[in-house]
Amino acid sequence: MNRIWLVMILLSICFLLWSDPGSVLSEMLDASSQALSLSAQLCAVYAVWMGILELVQASGLSQKLAKILHPVIKKVFNVKDPETEALIAMNISANMLGLGNASTPLAIKAMKRMDTGSPVASPAMIMLIVINATSIQLLPTTVIGLRQAAGSTSAADIILPTLITTVCTTVLAIVLVKLCHKIFKRRQK
Amino acid sequence: MSLYILPILFLFIFVYSHFKKVNTYDTFIQGAKKSIPLVIDIFPYIAAIMIAVALLRYSGITTLLAQWTSPIFNFLGIPTELIELVLLRPFTGSGSYALLNDVLVAYGADSYISRCACVILGCSETIFYVTTIYMSQTKVKKLLYAIPVALVCSTVGSILACLLCRIM
Numbered sequence: 001m002n003r004i005w006l007v008m009i010l011l012s013i014c015f016l017l018w019s020d021p022g023s024v025l026s027e028m029l030d031a032s033s034q035a036l037s038l039s040a041q042l043c044a045v046y047a048v049w050m051g052i053l054e055l056v057q058a059s060g061l062s063q064k065l066a067k068i069l070h071p072v073i074k075k076v077f078n079v080k081d082p083e084t085e086a087l088i089a090m091n092i093s094a095n096m097l098g099l100g101n102a103s104t105p106l107a108i109k110a111m112k113r114m115d116t117g118s119p120v121a122s123p124a125m126i127m128l129i130v131i132n133a134t135s136i137q138l139l140p141t142t143v144i145g146l147r148q149a150a151g152s153t154s155a156a157d158i159i160l161p162t163l164i165t166t167v168c169t170t171v172l173a174i175v176l177v178k179l180c181h182k183i184f185k186r187r188q189k
Numbered sequence: 190m191s192l193y194i195l196p197i198l199f200l201f202i203f204v205y206s207h208f209k210k211v212n213t214y215d216t217f218i219q220g221a222k223k224s225i226p227l228v229i230d231i232f233p234y235i236a237a238i239m240i241a242v243a244l245l246r247y248s249g250i251t252t253l254l255a256q257w258t259s260p261i262f263n264f265l266g267i268p269t270e271l272i273e274l275v276l277l278r279p280f281t282g283s284g285s286y287a288l289l290n291d292v293l294v295a296y297g298a299d300s301y302i303s304r305c306a307c308v309i310l311g312c313s314e315t316i317f318y319v320t321t322i323y324m325s326q327t328k329v330k331k332l333l334y335a336i337p338v339a340l341v342c343s344t345v346g347s348i349l350a351c352l353l354c355r356i357m
Contacts, residue, residue: 001321001332005241012244023247031243035236038283039228042235046224052202054220055213059206097194100282105227107323115327126335129323133314133339134346139194140311146290147307152298161304161353162311169312169346173338180334 042101049102053090062086065093076131076174077124084113088128095135098142107132123181130177134169137162234321242281251276265344266351270302275309275347279316279340286310301354308350313343 016024056062066073066086073085073092087110094103107128114125121129140162148155206213245251255272262272270292278285289306296302316339320332 001317004317005237008241008245011250012241012248015248015250016244019248024244027243027247028240031240032236034243034283035232035239038239039232039235042231043224043228046227047221050224050227051217051221052199054216055202055206055211058211058216059202059209061202061205104319104322105224107319108227108231108326111323111329112326115329117328119328119330121324121329121332121335125324125327125329126333126338129316129320129332129335130339130342132319132323133316134312134342135314137311140307142286143289143307143311146286147293147298147303150290150293150298150303152293152303154299157357158304158307158311161308161350161357164353165308165312165346165349168349169342172345173342176338176341177334180338184333 045101046105049099050105053102053106056090057086062090065089069093077127079114079124081113084110087113091128092131092135095132096138098137098139103132103135123177126181127174127177130173131170134166134173136166136170231322231325234325235318238280238318238321242277242284245280246277246284265348267347268302268305268351270296271306271309271347271351274306275344278310278313279343280318282315282318285315304354305351308354309347312346312350314339316340316343 013024016027053062063082063086066082066089069089069092070085073079073088077085077088079085079088087106091103091106091110094100094106110128111125114122114128116122138159140158143158143162144155147158203213206216251273254276255269258276259269259272262275263269267275274285274288274292277288289310292306293303316336320336320339324332
């Protein structure tokens with residue numbers, strides 16, 4: 001991430017030096033204040049979701065969900081801690097419903113629990129990142145909303161192709177992560 | 190249909206919690222309270238990535254990159270109009286939704302291009318953004334193969350999306 005960010009910044013500044021040097025700082029400040037207003041929005045959204053999620057955890061619903069998804073999660077993630085398993089189960093469920101904002105705090109909590117202090121990510125952490133990146137979508141709510149607003153006559157006809165695509169990419173993701181993990185292990189030996 | 194899912198889910202959670210003798214008000218407050226420190230923690234990560242993306246877009250690098258890479262993307266079945274979307278998607282959520290809206294307005298919501306764009310957005314994630322935020326509270330510095338694998342999967346997803354929209 002350090003390198004990618006540096007390359008993005010350096011390249012852009014070099015380009016702008018040549019085309020429009022006065023805009024560098026103003027663009028950066030603009031983006032930063034956009035980030036601040038996004039964070040304020042997120043804070044409001046997270047307050048609602050984290051309140052609800054606290055209820056889900058306190059009432060034992062999260063453990064129930066984890067129990068249902070236990071066989072899958074055990075196979076894919078191989079985590080021992082039941083609390084982490086419950087967080088992952090809720091994260092994946094929220095993602096399936098297209099609730100990205102609800103799934104983010106869950107993933108952050110799960111990562112925190114899986115953190116051992118080591119600077120190298122564990123296979124379960126990598127799996128969580130990659131599965132979130134491809135997340136199976138039952139209801140791409142935001143996209144359907146935008147499409148409806150743009151005057152589509154059948155805004156929901158993207159649900160099926162989206163579902164098929166995400167199922168395929170999720171399977172691919174799991175296979176690739178497991179494969180890469182094996183290659184890495186072999187290399188270390 | 191989808192309008193009812195969330196309200197019913199919320200209703201169920203509140204009623205179930207009440208029957209499990211959970212103090213719903215206190216518990217909700219406990220959870221909501223944690224949102225403020227969380228957002229304060231992740232704000233610098235959000236700002237850093239948004240600054241980089243703003244500079245990239247304003248400098249015109251993304252349009253140049255879209256032009257250069259168009260033969261490759263066209264070969265994979267991804268239309269030229271959607272390359273900028275595919276390239277920016279891993280970095281920015283709000284930016285890619287803005288791009289989707291441009292596409293919807295420019296080509297009409299029911300056109301092939303628009304449907305492709307919708308499916309691409311539905312099946313991909315802001316990989317770089319999400320990864321930095323997920324890892325923001327851990328000590329992990331090395332992600333090994335996580336980002337390459339995620340990028341490969343979402344590229345395959347985009348190709349598949351364009352293919353499926355053609356036949357469905």
